[in-house]
Amino acid sequence: MTGREVETDLLAAYPYLLPQASTPPSPPEPDRPFDYEAADEEREPAVTRGPRPDQSFDRVLDDAFGLVGGPAEVSRSRNATRGAFGDLETSDAAAPPPATHTGELGWPEARAVAARAGARPLGTVERDAADALGAVLAAPLAAATHLPAFDTSAMDGWAVSGPGPWRLRTPDEGEGLAGRPAAAGLEDGEAVRIATGAPVPGGTTAVLRREDGVVRADGAGLACRPGTASPPLGRDIRPRGQECRSGEALLPAGTLVTPAVLGLTAAAGVDRLTVHRRPTVELLVIGDELLTEGPPRDGRIRDALGPMLPGWLAAYGAELTGVRRIGDDRAALVAALRGSRADVVVSTGATASGPVDFLHPALAEIGATLLVDGVRVRPGHPMLLARLPGTGDGPRRHLLGLPGNPFAAAVGAATLGEPLLRGLGGCPAAEPYRVTAGADFPGQPGHTRLVPVALPERGAVPLRYDGPAMLRGLALAEGLAVVPPDGVAAGRPVAVLDVPCG
Incomplete structure (x- = not known):
């Protein structure tokens, strides 16, 4: 890939990346109210613009990504979009420490x-499971039944008893389907059609997958497809209680009720949950x-x-x-x-x-x-x-x-x-997680900085448009990097907070 192609690919993938997230403030317009908060928070050194240093733009991009050894394939993060990419901003001057008061x-x-x-x-409340989404369990979730509640087939095919070939029994109406009672028990050397999720008949030793079996022309016999051995004992049978036993604690108190938790709750036969308000x-x-x-x-x-x-x-x-x-x-x-x-x-x-x-x-x-x-x-x-x-x-x-x-x-x-x-709400604290910094994160003496970041494979990379009044960077962010006062160098771990996604 040529240098120009690398440049084009990186610009398209990450239009808002910035090696140093800083934007100089605009002076207040005359005859308009002065925004004291924005002026205080955006006090940054002036950015000197001019001809690029004597190095390729590819190298500047490499520095922004923290790449080592020249351009490389860079994966796109989930929020990467195509769009315009401005000049990478650089500044050698240190930002003056913002004003503080003794109570901060x-x-x-x-x-x-x-x-x-x-x-x-x-306090705690008891709710219908469907109304508990987003709440936190105040008591463990206990199964009201075995999971599965009975032996079921894991595949479409035939329930078989013993090694093949087998006598194929003609099923009764609805026999061998999910949601119907188990078929009559099998005798040794007998087989019957079965669907995924259907209860297996008594005497079943395994399930022969549909793609592994051949039915005789007269429909009375079943054999394994040439080159396929008879299924071993228990093959493709989900035994009763494989996931849990009745009364077993499935989730501890303090678990957030997510869509997956609601699914488990229903599967375990539970209709109401005790949660923190x-x-x-x-x-x-x-x-x-x-x-x-x-x-x-x-x-x-x-x-x-x-x-x-x-x-x-x-x-x-x-x-x-x-x-x-x-x-x-x-x-x-x-x-x-x-x-x-x-x-x-x-x-x-x-x-x-x-x-x-x-x-x-x-x-x-x-x-x-x-x-x-x-x-x-x-x-x-x-x-x-x-x-x-x-x-x-x-x-x-x-x-x-x-x-x-x-x-x-x-x-x-x-x-x-x-x-x-x-x-x-009774939810355990969500601590920041650590990822590798994919670029330098400058510090601000005496102050922590929270910076919107993308999270490609190279690590956390700062996004542009991170001023206090801006949302463009945050809208693309996959996290907020927590930058300590002395900053974080590329290649070192940086703490990241999750950004709510909906």
Whole structure:
């Protein structure tokens, strides 16, 4: 493959890869409100553009992928798409450390606080199995029957008794089919037709597969096809209790109820499940500038978090009770916080210290207790977690305050929302997994970075468009790389969080 062909293939497979995920901020436009949060989070060094260094573009691509020894075949990740590929951005200057305040926690410490807040699961409920999807088992799943419940055929063919050839018995109507009672028992040297899943007759020693048998012209005899031996004892018979015995614990408490779990539940004869109650969540989308339809206009923008967060939070085990839209109105925000009965209120925006960022004063007014007030992470540092005033003997209620910028909000949900909601729902904590870094991940002194990545065979590779207000990189991401303050070099392990996929 020529260098140009390699270049074309890589560009088509990974249009948004970036060896160093950084985008210089645009200066604020005159006569428009200044976005303090975005400006603070996007403070990056200027990128100097000019003629490419004296090396081939193939080599630049190799460096971006962490390739060794020249171009190689690169597998495509599940979200790779075709499209335009801009110049690879490079910068030799170190980014200045972002401003912090004394109350901010490090990323691991903030996650630990959120996990402790959700350490006591909500109560248990009994539900019809079909209604338990997404909940977590509060008791082991025990089989109500043997699996299989009786000896069944694993293949289409003939139930046979002893070695061949065999006398072929004419089946009665429906005999030997799945869902019908077992056929009459076989005598030695006898055979009868049988279908996959049908109960085997008494006296059956094996099942002869359809492709391995030849029926005599008069239909009265059956033999193995030339070159095929008689099936050994037990061949293609699923014995009763092969998978489990009645009363056996199939899954432990703490197991997430997935579609596969529902299938196992039904197969084992179980109709109802005891699960932890899923935490209820009310979403408050804050901001006068947000539109719910049409393109941005007149200084207003589309709300991206109202459509995105319900599915994202549901992936963490939440049960959404509603989405409420609130303008930049302190009194309305206080009323919404006091009136909500959800286990967790999730708000978007108003977490920083801008002129209409009312979340902190609203929480103080209702007597909430701040557990996390800022996290040393980029993007998304002005996130917060608070314990709301109690209501008698009921479970503790919380507020998760996410930044208003879309990717920053996703980082906040992954940082604080995941451990909190999983814990309240009784689900074991989902720790990051480690993969090889397929490119250098620069660090940011004093701060953790969460970076959208693709996961081809070479390892985690950063995607472009990872600014706090951007979603293009996240939409293609297969995970969020957790980059410590000192960065991760290509070839070293990097922690990755899952991105909810639906």
